[in-house]
Amino acid sequence: MSDVKAVNELVVQYNSLKSEIGKVIIGQQEAVKFTLISIFCGGHSLLIGVPGLAKTLLVNTVSNALGLNFKRIQFTPDLMPSDILGSEILDQNRQFKFIKGPIFSNIILADEINRTPPKTQAALLEAMQERSVTVSGNHYKLELPFFVLATQNPIEQEGTYPLPEAQLDRFMFSINLEYPSFKEEVEVVKSTTSNIEQKVNALFTSEDIIAIQKLIRKIPVTDNVIEYAVTLVGKTRPKSNEATDMVKSYLDWGAGPRASQNLILAAKAHAAINGKYSPDIEDVKSVAIPILSHRIVKNYKADAEGISIADIITSLL
Template identity: 50%
Template structure:
């Protein structure tokens, strides 16, 4: 197969999969097109996603519906203050072997051993239990005792949290947040969308969802995303955006030093480029552009940069800082490479 034939085949497969998924989701979810697109990008990139929004915005429904559409095994974990690590990873029990009479350990798998994990209200459980997800999200394994257990493939953690109610919650540590590829804000629906939601949910309705992708087909699509080329300029642009968030590094803007106490790490660059590849395919292209990187800068960076007290007291948000970095960073290669300030960033 030639390069052009491969490109056409990849675009067709992704486009067909996207259309079928959106068609099925549309039977249950009204609006939220931006959120759904970012979820699909995350899935195609083998990432994990954190959804934040007020109660009643269908965060949980969106995730559970997506799992049904993808014909994947699904576990919902309701995170509560009394949840223990073994409740999600699994535990070893002593069991008697009836044939020999001896006792031996047997591992009972927890709900993490599914393809799609809904970590509902993840910030309601203590850090000890939150940390049980770290190995699973990064290594896709769970270690119990001295034995490492492989998790399902594909494996996604899709978590929700409520930004309003803070009593009885445990903010996610930076190391935990860094495992999530995206942090997606779920906003209130428009008037027309809310009208449709009210009309549908207050009348008799029968919805029959049909699975459109198997695990094997999804893994194939994820492999296609990795094959999408990204030019050196796009990679350099992604690195430049991330490095400008790091306080104390040469060449960063003054406003970053004034507003941030901590910046984003190398995983941000990886997720920007991978997400850009998935977004390019979803939009019918086989190459990544700086527009793809710009579109994903907020969901990738907003939970990885830490505002200082001064910025918080003035009502500055992480998205405001990212917007300003995007405005001051030229997307064209000749402008980026000729500016003395960015040359310092490349050299540092």
């Protein structure tokens, strides 16, 4: 199949996938779109929202619709790295045998990832970056495709361990889930308090998703779009010459080169699902806020004056 045909096919697949997920997830269009884009790019996502906004249900529904294995890990203060990666035990023949942990799955839901100490958070780092884990000096490859979709509750900060910048940078998107509108909430209540069960059908296989990831990487990008993305990321760095007055006043740190890479990859996927064969500057702008928002650090002045990260990114766009 030619690449043009493959992109046309992807548009159809994406729309049927959205309507399949829409059987269970009402509203949250942006969250669904960015979650699917991150999967098509082979990236990880951080879902941020107050309790009850269907973060866990969203991840579960997406994994069912994609036909992938799904494991949920509930992060708690006493969770150990071996609870995620697996451990070696002595079998009857007094030989060490490796028992795989929940990380050996296609989609990992890291529920409330900031509730566990840094040692356990770090157990995910190698898996997220290298798609492999090392236990007792032995190297184990993870089955592809592999994604971590983590959730965080923005209200409660007591008893939490904020993710270090290095780990936040591993997430392609930081997706904020908003409260539903009145109409959507009425729909949610109707569908969840009746005895009608919606069945989500698997529309893809692992091979299909790997093929889509390869297709996204093959999409050509013009130099001016790449330069726009790199300039945009450069503008978030307070010490750079391109930084605006707003950035110099309100930011401590800007985004690193991984942001530029992710902007281009996500722009390619955003273009493809909209039937375009090459991304333009508008596609970069469409994905900029969820890619940059967790990679830049505000200072006290921004907090005091009520300036949000989204305001700063919007001013740069």
